[in-house]
Amino acid sequence: xxxxxxxxxxxxxxxxxxxxxxxAMLLLLGLxxxxxxxxxxxxxNRVFDDSFYFIKRQLISCFIxxxxxxILSYIDMQFVRKMLPLIVIGTFFxxxxxxxxxxxxxxxxxxxxxxxxxxxxxQPSELVKIAIVLYLANLFDKKYEIINDVKKTIIPAxxxxxxxxxxxxxxxxFSTAFFILLVSVSMFFLAGLSLYWFFxxxxxSIPVLILFIFTESYRVNRILAFLNPLQDLHGINYQINASxxxxxxxxxxxxxxxxxxxxxxxIPEVQADFIFAGxxxxxxxxxxxxxLLLLGFFSWRIYLIAFRSEDRFSSYVAxxxxxxxxxxxxxxxxxxxxAVPATGIPLPFFSSGGSSxxxxxxxxxxxxxxxxxxxxxxKYE
Numbered sequence: 001x002x003x004x005x006x007x008x009x010x011x012x013x014x015x016x017x018x019x020x021x022x023x024a025m026l027l028l029l030g031l032x033x034x035x036x037x038x039x040x041x042x043x044x045n046r047v048f049d050d051s052f053y054f055i056k057r058q059l060i061s062c063f064i065x066x067x068x069x070x071i072l073s074y075i076d077m078q079f080v081r082k083m084l085p086l087i088v089i090g091t092f093f094x095x096x097x098x099x100x101x102x103x104x105x106x107x108x109x110x111x112x113x114x115x116x117x118x119x120x121x122x123q124p125s126e127l128v129k130i131a132i133v134l135y136l137a138n139l140f141d142k143k144y145e146i147i148n149d150v151k152k153t154i155i156p157a158x159x160x161x162x163x164x165x166x167x168x169x170x171x172x173x174f175s176t177a178f179f180i181l182l183v184s185v186s187m188f189f190l191a192g193l194s195l196y197w198f199f200x201x202x203x204x205s206i207p208v209l210i211l212f213i214f215t216e217s218y219r220v221n222r223i224l225a226f227l228n229p230l231q232d233l234h235g236i237n238y239q240i241n242a243s244x245x246x247x248x249x250x251x252x253x254x255x256x257x258x259x260x261x262x263x264x265x266x267i268p269e270v271q272a273d274f275i276f277a278g279x280x281x282x283x284x285x286x287x288x289x290x291x292l293l294l295l296g297f298f299s300w301r302i303y304l305i306a307f308r309s310e311d312r313f314s315s316y317v318a319x320x321x322x323x324x325x326x327x328x329x330x331x332x333x334x335x336x337x338x339a340v341p342a343t344g345i346p347l348p349f350f351s352s353g354g355s356s357x358x359x360x361x362x363x364x365x366x367x368x369x370x371x372x373x374x375x376x377x378x379k380y381e
Contacts, residue, residue, distance in 0.1 A: 065361030072365030254284030
């Protein structure tokens with residue numbers, strides 16, 4: 001008589017990384033690098049007299065990012081937890097450095113960057129995406145039994161979030177501040193926060209967000225431009241209309257890497273926040289479906305890693321980092337197709353920007369780390 005027993009997989013399969021997640025990450029990165037080069041070559045040659053200007057900078061960031069990924073994929077998560085105060089305080093300190101003359105870098109009135117060797121300029125608010133997830137994961141794990149306690153859980157969580165949101169907002173980076181808020185809310189949901197607190201936070205946030213928007217005229221103009229997309233086609237709406245035109249030119253199969261993507265240089269700053277428009281013009285609707293399929297698989301592996309983890313802290317970390325990567329991708333696409341107002345949120349693995357790529361790879365390193373410590377699925381024998 002056959003017996004069916006559920007037994008753990010043999011030791012040979014333990015402590016191994018999720019290779020499906022790694023494969024999806026590498027595919028996204030590879031497609032991103034090819035798209036960046038093809039979209040930016042014409043503009044880089046015209047402005048910098050070097051067709052490889054953007055791709056060379058991206059490859060340097062990629063190299064540094066993989067070093068960070070490798071380190072974070074092997075470091076003990078409990079050590080990360082012990083270093084959390086240093087990580088949070090250090091991140092906040094880096095954000096403050098953006099205001100110091102000689103260290104902080106100002107562009108178009110915004111002080112979001114600091115000068116660093118190799119990376120040239122680094123955006124500390126990108127690091128906040130990791131720091132806030134680690135902070136909330138640690139807090140929610142420790143206070144799991146009293147998750148709805150106002151003094152011991154709610155106030156420390158909201159205080160930490162708002163501290164980072166406020167300092168990023170002062171850097172004239174409303175988009176990132178709002179994004180940090182969205183990721184934090186998702187972690188509240190995962191931790192089992194009462195719906196009462198969701199509604200309370202939502203009601204409090206509305207007037208604050210309105211106030212933040214109306215403190216700068218360009219934010220108001222972005223909202224108005226979104227509501228009236230056919231107005232001022234050669235001014236504030238030029239970029240989004242050029243993006244939509246490029247997307248429509250792509251059709252189903254696209255105009256090809258050699259033609260369509262090079263034409264996308266007509267979109268201002270296509271190598272940055274609007275690079276997805278270049279991808280769609282070159283690859284068409286087929287490219288959209290391919291990207292969404294790959295992003296969906298990437299997301300599925302992340303959340304599988306998160307919910308398989310037997311360590312609550314690690315599970316929260318994987319969920320928070322994964323949500324950050326996926327939500328950022330979807331928000332960027334929504335902007336490019338005109339579904340939401342322009343935000344300045346880059347597309348992970350695709351957009352030009354050393355800070356974004358470095359932090360995205362660092363997030364992946366932590367997720368790989370967590371996947372290695374997950375127990376394998378039980379097998380029937």
